[in-house]
Amino acid sequence: MAEDNFNGFANKGRPVYLDNQATTPLDPRVMDAMMPFFTDKFGNPHSQSHFYGWEAEEAVETARAKIAALIGASAKEIIFTSGATESNNLAIKGAARLHQSDAPGSERNTIVTCATEHKCVLESCAALESEGITTTYLPVSENGLIDMDRLRDAITDKTILVTIMAVNNEIGVIQPLAEIGALCREKNVFFHTDAAQAAGKIPLDVEDMAIDLMSITGHKFCGPMGIGVLYVRRRPRVRLDPLISGGGQEQGIRPGTLPAPLCVGLGETADIAKREMNDEAARLTKLRDRFLEKLLPRVEDIVVNGDMKQRIPGNLNLSFPGIRSDTLMAGLKDLALSSGSACSSEAVEPSYVLKALGLSDDLAVASIRVGLGRFTTEHDIDFAAEAIAAEVERQRANLGQRAPAA
Secondary structure, three states: OOOOOOOOOOOOOOOEEOEOOOOOOOOHHHHHHHHHHOOOOOOOOOOOOOHHHHHHHHHHHHHHHHHHHHHOOOHHHEEEEOOHHHHHHHHHHHHHHHHHHHOOOOOOOEEEEEOOOOHHHHHHHHHHHHHOOEEEEEOOOOOOOOOHHHHHHHOOOOEEEEEOOOEOOOOOEEOOHHHHHHHHHHHOOEEEEEOOOOOOOOOOOOOOOOOOEEEEEHHHOOOOOOOEEEEEOEOOEOOOOOOOOOOOOHHHOOOOOOOHHHHHHHHHHHHHHHHHHHHHHHHHHHHHHHHHHHHOOOOOOOEEOOOOOOEOOOEEEEEOOOOOHHHHHHOOOOEEOEEOOEEOOOOEEOOHHHHHOOOOHHHHOOEEEEEOOOOOOHHHHHHHHHHHHHHHHHHHHHHOOOOOOO
8 A cells, every 4th residue: 555645644554545536635735824714813804894804804815816817817706605516506597597587588598518517517407497497418429528519509599508517527528618618709608617627737717718607616626625616707797696695795696704714725726726737737647647558458458438638637537347346446445446437325327427428337337537636646556556457357357257348
């Protein structure tokens, strides 16, 4: 087991962590930035009558500016939320509901999204159906990417919003954001992107990409859990119907007392990512290539799910024909991995994302997701490749048959 995992974090005797799409460890530099706001600098950032409130407010506004700088936005366009799920709900429901209330009876009553979106996006769209909003679900190609011609055909004079995630949480593919944004601007519809898996990992620029709404969460790029933002364009202005009633904080879009320590932490997270993103991407690409170079010669018939070029460096989604992912992971006690499948209490169900790529049920339930991150080391990669190869060989030998063709 890798004892140097997390570059100095106490990890002896614990599994090697390779599930960085689920969550990431908090960067110690972020913790250092947050700590004073849990103790001495404890003021409510909305208290305007004394020093403690002013101190907290200044720190929150500094954090807001740092987050804006990461995505090429203005600080006034950054709305703090509890995370990407809330941001996605606010963007989708807020845009659709405000349009309907502003123009009752309007024929613009459709949202366009993708079949491989995160559940919170798909469920937000489904919830709007009872309010007279319909959804067009775009398929994806075998590589997980949308077809721009299909998107163009799907956008009509009834479309309010297009919501396409920047990076898929299971297969790591990067959608063509700039092309989508340009098309939406041409068609005069709003463009929202769930960038939970993209922020801090790939360059994002809301101006160059013509993005109107963007969701970000801290814990996907070594920031704190429980904090995120929604970018809301000011020019041309995007207006939203709030989900929560309250005291008018965050321009009335998302009321509620801001958690100053978490806001500060997310600001520091964004600042670190802005400085180190390019070097980190190059390092993770080398680690991912090293992992495949060690694993592929050992294991026959591995299927890599999702496009390898349009993909974040820290993600691999692999299927091992003939072996179920739950069985494989049960034999990998020294690795922290996740499946590309959604697990119920009784059985592993095929991932709807992998099914959308055209995988059979058998292949979809034979997949695991390998998520590399900031604190993944070469030692971790070598250990994981050897452990997976040995366990696949063992289980296939027990089955008494060679792996079936994919």
